Amino acid sequence: MFNSTNDAWLFTSESVTEGHPDKVCDQIADAVLDALISHDPCARVACETVVTTGLVLVLGEVTTSAYADIPLIVRETLRRIGYMGNHTGFDASSCAVLTSIDEQSSDIALGVDCSLESRGSGGHDTGAGDQGMMFGFANSDTPEYMPLPITLAHRLTKRLAETRKSGHAPSLFPDGKSQVTIHYEGERPVHIDTVVVSSQHSADVPPEQVREEIEDAVIYPVLAGDLFDSQTKILINPTGRFVIGGPQGDTGLTGRKIICDTYGGFGHHGGGAFSGKDPTKVDRTGSYAARYIAKNLVAAGFCSQCEVQIAYVIGVAQPVSVTVTTFGTGIGRSDEELSTLVRRAFDLRPAALIERFDLLRPIYTQVSNYGHFGRPDLDLPWERLDAVQELLSN
Numbered sequence: 419m420f421n422s423t424n425d426a427w428l429f430t431s432e433s434v435t436e437g438h439p440d441k442v443c444d445q446i447a448d449a450v451l452d453a454l455i456s457h458d459p460c461a462r463v464a465c466e467t468v469v470t471t472g473l474v475l476v477l478g479e480v481t482t483s484a485y486a487d488i489p490l491i492v493r494e495t496l497r498r499i500g501y502m503g504n505h506t507g508f509d510a511s512s513c514a515v516l517t518s519i520d521e522q523s524s525d526i527a528l529g530v531d532c533s534l535e536s537r538g539s540g541g542h543d544t545g546a547g548d549q550g551m552m553f554g555f556a557n558s559d560t561p562e563y564m565p566l567p568i569t570l571a572h573r574l575t576k577r578l579a580e581t582r583k584s585g586h587a588p589s590l591f592p593d594g595k596s597q598v599t600i601h602y603e604g605e606r607p608v609h610i611d612t613v614v615v616s617s618q619h620s621a622d623v624p625p626e627q628v629r630e631e632i633e634d635a636v637i638y639p640v641l642a643g644d645l646f647d648s649q650t651k652i653l654i655n656p657t658g659r660f661v662i663g664g665p666q667g668d669t670g671l672t673g674r675k676i677i678c679d680t681y682g683g684f685g686h687h688g689g690g691a692f693s694g695k696d697p698t699k700v701d702r703t704g705s706y707a708a709r710y711i712a713k714n715l716v717a718a719g720f721c722s723q724c725e726v727q728i729a730y731v732i733g734v735a736q737p738v739s740v741t742v743t744t745f746g747t748g749i750g751r752s753d754e755e756l757s758t759l760v761r762r763a764f765d766l767r768p769a770a771l772i773e774r775f776d777l778l779r780p781i782y783t784q785v786s787n788y789g790h791f792g793r794p795d796l797d798l799p800w801e802r803l804d805a806v807q808e809l810l811s812n
Contacts, residue, residue, distance in 0.1 A: 428611055430599040431567035431682025433575040436499050436787045437592020437618070437663070439670025443467035444679075444786040446476065447672045447694030449495045450486055452780035455696065457484035459778035462522045465694035466672045469665040472508070474515045478694065481522040489515040495783075500583065500592040505620070507591075507666030544769040546730035547699040548690075554708025555685030556716040557723040559607055562801075563713045564792030566607045568682025570598040572788045573640045578617055578632070587631040591618035593663030600645075605722060605747070612651040613637060618663030619655070629654040679790050680705070685725050693786050697777035698768055700730045704737075706800040707771050709791050711760055714805040715742070720756060722747040728766060735767040763805070763812050775799040 434441050447465040454461040461482035468475040474492050496502075496510035503509055556563040574596035582590040597614040600607045615636060619628045632654050641650075673691025677683050690701030697703045708726040715724045721744035729739045742756040751759070765774075772778060776799055784796055793801060 424604045426601065426603050428599055428601055429565075429567055429684065430597060430612075431565065431571050431677075431684065432595060432597040433568065433571035433678050433682075433788065434596075434675060435575045435579050435592060435594035435617075437501070437579070437594060438675070439469050439593070439665045439668050440672075440674040441670075441678075441787050442469050442496070442499060442501075442665065443670045443672040444675065444691075444693035445499065445783060446474065446492055446495050447478075448782040448786040449491050450476065450488060451694055451696060452783050453486040453491055454480065454482050454484045455778060455782075456780040458482045461696060462698065463694065463696040464522070464699070467670075467694070468672075469508075469670040471666045472513050473665075474513055476515070476517045476519070478519055479522045480519050488517050488519075501664060505591075506618075506664060507662060508664045543735045543767060544698060544772070545733040545735055546704075546768055547732065548701065549730060549732045550690050550701060550704075551688040551727055551729040552690070552700060552704035552708050553680075553686045553688055554705060554710065554712040554726045554728075555681045555724070556709065556712040557684075558605075558716060560792070562792035562794055563716050565681055565684035567598045567600045568678075568684065568789065569792060570600075570610070570641065571596045571682060572678075572792075574598070574613070574615055574636060576788050577636045577640050578615065581631075581635045582617075587635050589620045589623035589628055589631060591620065591663060593618035593660075593667070607645065610641060610646045610650045612653070613641065613646075614653045614656065616655050616660055618660050618667075621661045625655060625658050681791070686727070688727075692790060693782070697772045697775075700728075700768060703768055703771050703775075703777060704728050704730060704766075706775060706777075706790070707764070707766060710775075710800040710802075710805065711742075711764060713801065714803055714809055715756065715760075717803045718806045718809045720744070720749060720751060720809070726760065730768075735769070737766050740766065759809065759812055763808055 446467045450465045451463045463480050465478040492515045493510045501508040501510050559566040560569050578594050581587045594617040599612040601609040601611045676691050692702045695702045708728050712724040712726045723745045725743045727741045728737045730737050742753050
């Protein structure tokens with residue numbers, strides 16, 4: 419993202435809990451996808467969700483031989499998150515669930531079923547499901563090769579949810595957010611400047627108790643270390659009250675937390691969301707591939723920061739461009755040479771990526787919150803470092 423200098427600068431990223439209304443939508447959309455793809459790996463799914471007070475609306479285009487009980491999936495997802503009982507402002511058992519599902523456009527299916535390159539040859543290579551540009555990023559901030567601000571923000575929201583579910587903070591409800599500001603000197607993170615945590619809570623609990631629970635059970639255990647000290651500014655529920663939350667407090671929509679899903683703003687984003695989309699959609703698969711390449715390039719020692727852009731055209735299998743940017747941190751090879759290396763080393767056709775990452779299986783609900791990248795708690799194929807030797811040998 420930034421050139422290697424000695425300048426001091428601040429960077430901030432945010433994360434949201436699984437009870438945030440936008441993330442509720444992402445989880446429902448990916449739960450529907452997982453349910454369908456588990457019975458029909460070739461299902462074409464583009465599922466969108468809207469939530470508001472007392473209502474869940476599931477929309478989209480689906481072509482499949484499988485059946486999914488969407489209202490049941492919605493209610494099970496809401497219960498898992500913790501929206502049970504009217505005291506939270508949203509109840510899995512009593513909310514209305516409406517669906518409006520159609521088939522995938524036959525015009526789109528033409529290009530996905532048979533790519534431009536394979537037409538007339540008798541082949542059936544998969545074409546990209548849409549046009550667009552996808553980005554992947556990696557740097558040396560953390561062992562997971564992720565920027566530190568988004569990594570810490572995710573740890574805080576994940577801990578917030580775990581604390582609530584374990585009963586250690588009985589005043590907390592599902593909706594919540596975190597924000598972390600890191601002080602950098604050049605490429606090096608040197609201090610946690612500011613931490614913000616906001617959590618929905620019970621109306622009959624005083625703000626002081628909420629702040630104490632969050633400090634003791636969430637902030638200190640997650641951030642304890644060299645970069646967190648008495649100079650770090652801590653803000654907890656800055657308005658003083660966060661009782662009305664979740665879908666009751668804010669309408670939620672699939673794909674509205676794409677920066678939380680990726681790099682917290684540290685790298686570019688092509689604009690396409692991930693959740694609810696089967697792997698023929700290059701918004702998802704191309705982004706996973708770009709992250710995989712960037713991470714392996716950094717791990718192989720070619721650079722300490724790396725961003726990979728891949729661009730596709732609907733109905734065409736091969737990307738129209740592949741660009742590697744190292745922000746001045748490249749070692750031994752220019753960005754142009756690394757772009758050529760990537761083209762040579764990786765088959766970036768959608769079908770090849772689907773096979774490489776084994777994407778035709780129900781693995782998507784687990785990444786619908788707390789980030790699709792840099793997840794040491796999950797064995798994600800696009801997070802593996804199994805291409806390092808492949809890159810070094812080219």
